[in-house]
Amino acid sequence: MKDAYDAIVLGAGAAGLFCAASAGQRGKRVLLLDHANQPGKKILISGGGRCNFTNRDTAPDRYLSSNPHFAKSALSRYTPADFLEMVEAYGIAWHEKTLGQLFCDGSARQIVDMLLEECARGGVEVSCGDALGEIAHADGLYRVAFGGRVAQAPALVIATGGPSIPKMGATGFAYDLARQFGLKVVQPRPALVPLTLAGDEALFRELSGVSTEVIARVSGKEAGKAAFREAALFTHRGLSGPAILQISSYWQRGQTVTTQFMPGRAEGWLKDAKRERPRTSLRKVLAEALPDRLAEALCERLALPGELGAMSDKALGAAEAKLARWPFVPDGSEGFAKAEVTAGGIDTGALSSKTMEARKVPGLYVIGEAADVTGWLGGYNFQWAWASARAAGLAL
Ligand code: FDA
Numbered sequence: 001m002k003d004a005y006d007a008i009v010l011g012a013g014a015a016g017l018f019c020a021a022s023a024g025q026r027g028k029r030v031l032l033l034d035h036a037n038q039p040g041k042k043i044l045i046s047g048g049g050r051c052n053f054t055n056r057d058t059a060p061d062r063y064l065s066s067n068p069h070f071a072k073s074a075l076s077r078y079t080p081a082d083f084l085e086m087v088e089a090y091g092i093a094w095h096e097k098t099l100g101q102l103f104c105d106g107s108a109r110q111i112v113d114m115l116l117e118e119c120a121r122g123g124v125e126v127s128c129g130d131a132l133g134e135i136a137h138a139d140g141l142y143r144v145a146f147g148g149r150v151a152q153a154p155a156l157v158i159a160t161g162g163p164s165i166p167k168m169g170a171t172g173f174a175y176d177l178a179r180q181f182g183l184k185v186v187q188p189r190p191a192l193v194p195l196t197l198a199g200d201e202a203l204f205r206e207l208s209g210v211s212t213e214v215i216a217r218v219s220g221k222e223a224g225k226a227a228f229r230e231a232a233l234f235t236h237r238g239l240s241g242p243a244i245l246q247i248s249s250y251w252q253r254g255q256t257v258t259t260q261f262m263p264g265r266a267e268g269w270l271k272d273a274k275r276e277r278p279r280t281s282l283r284k285v286l287a288e289a290l291p292d293r294l295a296e297a298l299c300e301r302l303a304l305p306g307e308l309g310a311m312s313d314k315a316l317g318a319a320e321a322k323l324a325r326w327p328f329v330p331d332g333s334e335g336f337a338k339a340e341v342t343a344g345g346i347d348t349g350a351l352s353s354k355t356m357e358a359r360k361v362p363g364l365y366v367i368g369e370a371a372d373v374t375g376w377l378g379g380y381n382f383q384w385a386w387a388s389a390r391a392a393g394l395a396l
Contacts, residue, residue, distance in 0.1 A: 005031045005125075007155040007396045008144050010177075012039035012126060014385035015368025016159030017115040022393025024122020030396075031151050032119065033144065034128045036169040040112035042161070045168070046382070051108035053087065054080040054386070055379035057100035062376045063384065064249055066186050070348040071373050071384060074356070078390040080383055090114045099230075101378045135177060142363065155396050157365040159389070162188060162342025164369075170336075174346060174370035181361045184347040186372040190339030191249035194240035195257065195330035203297070204328075207234035210291045214259040216243040217325075218251045226250045232259055234294075238330060246377050248333060249343055258325040261298065262289045270308075270316040278309025282319070298323065341381050343374040355395035356388055365392040 005028075009020045012034035020032040032039075043051055055062075058080050060072045084102065087094060092114065093105035104110055119126060133145030135156070142156035160174045175185045197204055211233040218226065226247065233241030239257070247257055273285050282304050286295035302319050304311055336342070346366045350358050356371070358364040367388040375381040 003149055003151045005029045005151060005153040007031075007157060008033065008142060008151055008153045009157040009159055010034075010132065010144070011158070011160035011174075011368070011370075012036075012128060013159060013161050013368065014040065014043055014115075014382055015161075015370075015389040016157070017112075017119060017389075018386050019157055019159060019365075019367055019389035019393040019396075020124045020126075021115060021118035021122045022390050023396040024119060024124040026122075026394070026396075028122075028396055030122065030124045031153070032124050032126045033130070033132060033146055033151075034126075035131050037129045039126060039128055040115065041168050042165070042170075043112050043115075043382075044108050046108055047103050047379075049108055050103040050106075051111045052097070052101050052103050052379040052382070053094075053111055054083050054102050054383045055100045055376075056080050056096065056102065058380060058383045062380050064191070064343055064374045065348060065372050066344075067348045067372070070351070070353050070371075071387075073353040074387040074391040075383070078387040080379075082390075083383065083386050086114065086118075087111075090117070099378055132173070135180070137181070137361075137364075140363070155363040155365065157367060157392055157396070158346070158370050159367050161369040162345055164190060164336050164339040164342045166336060174366070178346045178366065178370075181358065181364055183350050183358055183361070183366075186344040186347050188342045188344040190333050190336050191343035191374050192245045192340035192377050193248045193333040193335070193338055194235060195238050195244055195248055195251065195328075196332045196334060197238035197328060198331040201238075201328055204234055205236050205238065207293055207297055208236040210234045210294050211241055212261065212290055212294060213263065214243050214261055215263045216247040217258050217260075218247050219256040219258070229263055237334060239328065242377055245340065249341075249374060249376070251330065251333075253332070254329075256327045256329050258327050261294075261323045261326060262286075265320075267320070268317075270320045271313050274308040274311065274313075274316060279307050281305075281307060282311070298326075340377065341369060341374055343372075345372040345374075346370055348372050354391065356392040357395060365396070367392050 024030045130147030163172045214232045228246040230242040283299040368385040
């Protein structure tokens, strides 16, 4: 029968493309469906158009999930080196930018083209541009209506991602489908997202455009020891920059985010400065290490005018402590419209960590961002997409 396949993969993003290719190259007849007019749209805009396609430092503890052990198996069986081998086999030039992050020298388009070529080698039928209709499961077969057709297969892969950046076609479709088949969904929330400031702290918005290196942390039990030493950026709505995006994934409403300004200073550095240069002002000392506008804003809030020599060691100690854990209480985030990923998602408790198959719904698989596995910023999310896709692609 023409519309009968071994597997139907829903979502031609990073995970769906790689899963379909992996299964197709094993001789499976695979149909890959997407409602968008072209595959891999998020890949195309990723990494500022150069696609940060993996991270050399990938490790399970760089992923958030209600089930922290879930990602281990897939990540260990398909590694950054494995993906890099394919990138090199296609002659795609790449470079390591910082912190293990690997980018294309050229364009993210090369990654999409590579994945499409891998699909072609596996004889995958790719269909884009039609909304998905009813999805039914009976007699061991999944039936998917789309574009006036109904395709069927004994296996169905949910690879439709999460709802971050809806204007790019992202939807919560994966969650609706999961619920239809009795799978639970861990409350989805925006992650890797700028945080917003209100009230007194809104004053910091005057610093819009100012950036500096910090160590960002978040209070609260769940945050554990998460700490990110990278740039923070003040914006007209609050805080952004890599350090803040990273910590936003751990932040929950009501919690305090702290930033350590001038990280790496030895304890007592302000008191030392007082002894060495008693005539200097705090503002001047801060401006030696921080952008001028930020130094001024922090100084105003520390309320220590005048010369260092006139300040008590106690006051300088307190200023130092505050600079090391400067508290911000965000009133929210910029939401799914600006979130690079979605934290939460389809509960992995119901999935096999070896194959990504739902244990109680034979033939139903969940991969990529749709599942409750969220990586750090810096290529970790694509590596999860590849690894989970490979695990399912080899099991279909
Ligand atoms: P993905 O979102 O890629 O694909 C899902 C597919 O399903 C889409 O093609 C969509 O059209 C389709 N779909 C959705 N709903 C549907 C429906 N109802 N019917 C049919 N099809 C449907 N990560 C990283 O590691 N390095 C990076 O450089 C970046 N950069 C980056 C930049 C920006 C701006 C964003 C928004 C995100 C990133 N990311 C990233 C994150 C990364 O893009 C993301 O984690 C992966 O694309 C997830 O892959 P998936 O295949 O799971 O979903």
